[in-house]
Amino acid sequence: MKIIRYRDPRGHVRWGADRPGRLGEWVRLDGDPFGVATRTQTTAEIDKLLAPVVPAQILCIGLNYRRHAAEVGAKLPEHPVLFVKGRNAVQNPFDPIVLPRTLRSDEVDYECELAVVIKKPCRNATRERALDFVLGYTCANDVSARDWQIRLNGGQWCRGKFFDTFAPLGPCLVTTDEIRDPQALRIRTELGGETVQDSSTADMAFDVATIVSFLSGSTTLPAGTVILTGTPEGVGMSRKPPRWLRPGDKVVIEIEGIGRLENPVAEEG
Numbered sequence: 077m078k079i080i081r082y083r084d085p086r087g088h089v090r091w092g093a094d095r096p097g098r099l100g101e102w103v104r105l106d107g108d109p110f111g112v113a114t115r116t117q118t119t120a121e122i123d124k125l126l127a128p129v130v131p132a133q134i135l136c137i138g139l140n141y142r143r144h145a146a147e148v149g150a151k152l153p154e155h156p157v158l159f160v161k162g163r164n165a166v167q168n169p170f171d172p173i174v175l176p177r178t179l180r181s182d183e184v185d186y187e188c189e190l191a192v193v194i195k196k197p198c199r200n201a202t203r204e205r206a207l208d209f210v211l212g213y214t215c216a217n218d219v220s221a222r223d224w225q226i227r228l229n230g231g232q233w234c235r236g237k238f239f240d241t242f243a244p245l246g247p248c249l250v251t252t253d254e255i256r257d258p259q260a261l262r263i264r265t266e267l268g269g270e271t272v273q274d275s276s277t278a279d280m281a282f283d284v285a286t287i288v289s290f291l292s293g294s295t296t297l298p299a300g301t302v303i304l305t306g307t308p309e310g311v312g313m314s315r316k317p318p319r320w321l322r323p324g325d326k327v328v329i330e331i332e333g334i335g336r337l338e339n340p341v342a343e344e345g
Contacts, residue, residue: 079109079212079249083124092120094248109211109249110195110299126168128214128249129193132300134161136218136237137287140306141279147314156282156290159233161218161243161304169246169337173219175321176239177344181221184321187307188265188273188329190258191216192284193249194301198292206288209297212251213258215329215337216304217244217265219321222313244329245302246337255333258284263308266328267319275308 078094080102091105093115102120107113138157139145145152167173175184195211218237225236255261258277265273282290287305291297312319321327325341 077115077251077254079105079113079128079251080120080122080247081126081128082120082122083126084121085123089126090120092122124168125170125247127166127245128247129245129300129302131163131166131302132298134163134165134243134302134304135291135297136161136304137282137306138233140281140287141275141308142281143275143279143309144307144311145281147309147311152281156287158291159237161234161237164240165238165243167241167244167339169244170339171244172241172340172342173217173244173321173327174239174241175323175341175343176221179224179239181223181236181239182320183222183313183318185220185222185312186265186267186272186321186327187218187220187311188263188331189216189218189304189307190261190263190277190284190331191245192258192288192303192305194288194297194299194303196299198288198297198301199295201289201292203285203289206285206292207252209288209292210252210284212249213255213331213334214245214249215247215331215334216302217327217329217337217339218304218307219243243304244337244339247335250334261334262332264330265310266330267321268325272312272315272319273308273310275310277305279308280306
């Protein structure tokens with residue numbers, strides 16, 4: 077099932093699902109995707125598309141694609157590298173990525189990522205059972221202020237990852253019955269109409285099951301936890317010259333079987 081979260085013309089926030097056999101048509105969803113949810117026959121009145129989930133928390137994995145580690149000259153880690161984003165960073169499809177100007181960054185980068193959504197509390201999951209705790213997958217952009225990530229905050233990544241709008245999610249959540257193998261998905265980024273990242277989740281050093289098992293070790297992941305699983309090669313800081321996001325840009329993250337997450341870029345006003 078493909079699931080969306082949206083606001084209707086009366087201002088109500090609702091869940092929707094794809095209409096079987098009718099590409100691009102959506103119906104209202106009764107219930108909650110984290111519990112029991114059923115499709116209705118009522119057409120979804122979509123005034124605004126929202127991020128498909130309000131995360132309980134956002135956990136992120138760094139240096140998880142082999143070719144990306146190579147392009148930045150980093151050794152693959154022994155264990156998944158964890159950092160976090162705040163819930164404040166979530167942005168809806170089609171809404172802008174805002175370049176920070178009060179705490180200024182001039183080196184804001186894009187990162188296409190497969191996002192994993194946890195459906196029920198998960199603790200000490202074995203790798204063999206880890207995917208039983210996954211509700212589904214969506215597209216994410218791990219927007220990163222490289223100056224704050226690398227030089228300006230003592231080498232600690234979170235400041236550069238934590239700004240408002242730095243975690244666009246969408247356009248929909250695709251449940252695991254439709255994505256049987258999360259390690260066989262094409263993943264790509266377009267910036268200004270140019271393809272700048274084009275890879276496959278097969279290049280992950282740590283697969284989704286391993287990541288969920290690792291993060292849940294002695295740690296409870298609540299329902300609604302969103303996990304960003306790393307980015308492939310082609311990021312802006314590794315290009316010659318570097319390609320930073322600029323006002324007026326449009327970033328498109330596309331993952332096979334999920335869809336296209338589009339966001340314009342604007343300056344903080």
